Amino acid sequence: MDLINFRVGQKTISLKILDILLTERYEGNLTSLPNENKSFIGVKDYMETPTPIFDLGIVLNNHSTKETNAELSDLLVEREKDHLDWLDALENSLVTGAPFTKATDPDKCAFGRWYNNFETDNEDLQSILAKFDKPHRELHAMAGELLELQKSQPHDKVISLFTEKKRQTFNQLIRLFESAREQIILDYKPIIIFTTKDGVTPHIGLLVDKVEDNINVKKEDIKPLDQLTSVGFDVDPQTKNMMRGLIKMKHKHSLLLDPSAIFRPEHLMRHEAEETEEYGLF
Numbered sequence: 001m002d003l004i005n006f007r008v009g010q011k012t013i014s015l016k017i018l019d020i021l022l023t024e025r026y027e028g029n030l031t032s033l034p035n036e037n038k039s040f041i042g043v044k045d046y047m048e049t050p051t052p053i054f055d056l057g058i059v060l061n062n063h064s065t066k067e068t069n070a071e072l073s074d075l076l077v078e079r080e081k082d083h084l085d086w087l088d089a090l091e092n093s094l095v096t097g098a099p100f101t102k103a104t105d106p107d108k109c110a111f112g113r114w115y116n117n118f119e120t121d122n123e124d125l126q127s128i129l130a131k132f133d134k135p136h137r138e139l140h141a142m143a144g145e146l147l148e149l150q151k152s153q154p155h156d157k158v159i160s161l162f163t164e165k166k167r168q169t170f171n172q173l174i175r176l177f178e179s180a181r182e183q184i185i186l187d188y189k190p191i192i193i194f195t196t197k198d199g200v201t202p203h204i205g206l207l208v209d210k211v212e213d214n215i216n217v218k219k220e221d222i223k224p225l226d227q228l229t230s231v232g233f234d235v236d237p238q239t240k241n242m243m244r245g246l247i248k249m250k251h252k253h254s255l256l257l258d259p260s261a262i263f264r265p266e267h268l269m270r271h272e273a274e275e276t277e278e279y280g281l282f
Contacts, residue, residue: 002018004211008065024194031043192205
């Protein structure tokens, strides 16, 4: 079976090529309609046929990727501000002799704790984040160095050294924070997948982050739903309704989805999901 893989947040999903009419860049040009389904984001014409568009990120992750990216960008703004406040506190301590109470361990500040646990598949963002470690550690090392120098060196010399270190190290961090935020925004270029049930007319459109690759799978490559618990997946009813199996790939799994089962009339949503064979896999 020929499939196309798409990225949705941290997940990879697969659709049968025969279920796809077209993919196109999402430009935000949808017609909004009243609807209580938060994943429904509007209507767009496909060959003059109005087609409902749903954000698959909200369906699978409860948050759109756009919202997740905005939250990450806002977090980086806050962590940058934390370090500006840290520097202000250090300067105040050096000038007035007040105790310095901020974190001197780079692994214990809010950014350090986040940085040491954050993971992303975005290789460009990974490259930028890798550059944070050295200047971030140098910045925190300033506190111990300067507070120790203050005991033996003239006050003016210590303040001058603080100003120089701040200019060199913190400015480097500022540029990295800016680059990381820019990469988060630039990397998000979502697309709409127009799906079909009959190969001709559109069924629904799905908003995803990007196309990954094409794959061809055999029956033994697809793990049925009843085996999901054996690999550590706790599947909620809505996701189970649309899933037709789990595909083992090289370093991860992909969710095989049936777009015709993602959104149905309300009375059909009470029915059990079809078994894998009913999806016409083989």
